[in-house]
Amino acid sequence: MVFMSIEEIVRERTVRALTHGSDVDGVVCAALILKRFPDASIDLGSPSADLSGEYEIVADLPLQKGLRTKIWVDHHANAKVEGICEQMIYDPSSKSAASLLAKFLDVRAPELVEIADRADSAGYLTEPPFDLAGEYDIAWDVNDAVKAIFYKGRFIELAKFLAFGNLHELKRKFMIEILYSRNSRKRTFDAVRDLPLEVKLRGADAAIIIMQDDRILRPGTVAHALLSGGVKVCVIIFSDGRGWINVGRDFDGVSAVGIAERYGGGGHAKSAGAKVGLENLEKLKKELEELGLRTVFVDLKEFVGRGREKV
Numbered sequence: 001m002v003f004m005s006i007e008e009i010v011r012e013r014t015v016r017a018l019t020h021g022s023d024v025d026g027v028v029c030a031a032l033i034l035k036r037f038p039d040a041s042i043d044l045g046s047p048s049a050d051l052s053g054e055y056e057i058v059a060d061l062p063l064q065k066g067l068r069t070k071i072w073v074d075h076h077a078n079a080k081v082e083g084i085c086e087q088m089i090y091d092p093s094s095k096s097a098a099s100l101l102a103k104f105l106d107v108r109a110p111e112l113v114e115i116a117d118r119a120d121s122a123g124y125l126t127e128p129p130f131d132l133a134g135e136y137d138i139a140w141d142v143n144d145a146v147k148a149i150f151y152k153g154r155f156i157e158l159a160k161f162l163a164f165g166n167l168h169e170l171k172r173k174f175m176i177e178i179l180y181s182r183n184s185r186k187r188t189f190d191a192v193r194d195l196p197l198e199v200k201l202r203g204a205d206a207a208i209i210i211m212q213d214d215r216i217l218r219p220g221t222v223a224h225a226l227l228s229g230g231v232k233v234c235v236i237i238f239s240d241g242r243g244w245i246n247v248g249r250d251f252d253g254v255s256a257v258g259i260a261e262r263y264g265g266g267g268h269a270k271s272a273g274a275k276v277g278l279e280n281l282e283k284l285k286k287e288l289e290e291l292g293l294r295t296v297f298v299d300l301k302e303f304v305g306r307g308r309e310k311v
Contacts, residue, residue, distance in 0.1 A: 015040040017057040018067070021155055022046065024119035024139065027146045028098040028112050029059040029073070030155070031162035036105040042159065044152055047076075047273065048242060058085070060097035062266070073101045077257040078266035096120040112162060115139040122249065122270060128224065130186040132179070138167060144181035145174040181218075188221040191304045195222070196229025198303065199296060206233040206293035208285060211300040219244060222300065233293055235259075235276075235284065243276030243284075254291055262287075 015037040020026025021044025030042050045051045045061050052066025059073040067083035075094040089100050098116035102109055118124055118139045125137040129144075142162070149155050154177075161173055171178060199207045207226060211219065219236045223246040226234040232251045236244045243263065245256040247270045256272040257265075265274020276284060281297070288295040 015056045016043070016054070017041065017059065018043045018045050018051070018053065018055045018061060018069075019058075020045065020047065020060040021152070022146065022149075023060075024143050024146060025096045025098050025116045026060045027142065027155065027159050028096070028116040028162060029101050030159035031112060032098060032101050032105060032107050032109060033057060033059070034159055034163040035107050035109060042156055044155060048275070057101075058083075059101055071104070073097050073104065075100060076266045077268065077272075078261045080266070095123075109163075111167060115142055119143055121268070128185060128221070130182050130189070132171060132175070132182070138170070141170045141174070141178060144178040144185075145170065146177075148177035148180040148184075184216075184218050185221045187216075188218045189225060191217060192222050192225050192300070195298065195303060196226050196231050198298065199226065199229075199231050202296045204294040204296040205231060206235075206288050206295040207231055208235045208237060208281060208288075208295060208297050209300055210237050210239075210281075210297065212239050217300065217304070233288065233295075235288075237276060237278070237281065239278075241275055241277040241279075243274050245272050245274070246270065254288075254293070259284075259287070 015033065017033045017040055019029045019042065033040050033042065047062055050066065051061060051064045055069040057071045058067055058069040061074065062080035063072045063083040063085060064080055065082035069085045071087045071089060072085040073089040075091055075097050077092040079090065089104050091100055094100050095117035099113045102113050115138065118137065119142065124139055129136045129140055145158055149158060158174060161170065209222060211217065223234050223236060227246060227248045232248050233254055234246050245259050247254050247256045249270060255269050257267045257269055260267055260272035260274040263274035263276045265272060267273050285295050
């Protein structure tokens, strides 16, 4: 493939872009595109959705067969490359898609790129906050804002603010979303604080968590509670069969993306996703046990219910 400049690819037309609509890397990619092309049109997608359409830029998403784009930018291991693109910017060793995109667009935004790098590699400088007080990594403000945005217009407002606003004003501008996320995180943490102990009491060092796909409990907080509590590997399975594999930062015995690939997914060494399927839970448990991990199932609804009964 012959490398082309952004000017050769985009020329004079209005830039249409598609990016991940629910994470820090995705919104930072949108911000970088807007910094380079202020009139760009941004659409939102999800790796687990069926994606289609014609774009100038697709970033932080798999190149699914329904997509046709001038530029595809991604960094996820085992990313799907089924669609059509003229220029592929792909490096699974990169911490974020945003870092690759910034270089290609020749946009200087080091603080934004570092935020995306830390968030997408689970390398936050501080523990996750439960409120607005204290000192914490500003990447949490971006994460907690984007995770609580439920419609496209507000996502675009956040991307434009990241592109052109003062990052240190983000907490004030998106306080409602940030507080929503932190209240939800606190509620989840309080509900699952004893979950690592239950796993250990059952003689296990890995857990497959069955949870409903709702906005009451945050799966990221469930995973963080387990891994920070000493559980080596946790897999969260949603009611529709989607799976999210998480590996402790200090545990190198398992690759999350290695597991995800066997179920048609992808991601990172410490965090990856796949459509595991509810019918494959016993198979997944056996696979973890063959890797040397004592594994238990936990129905999160039942676990939380038992906790409420004690109160």
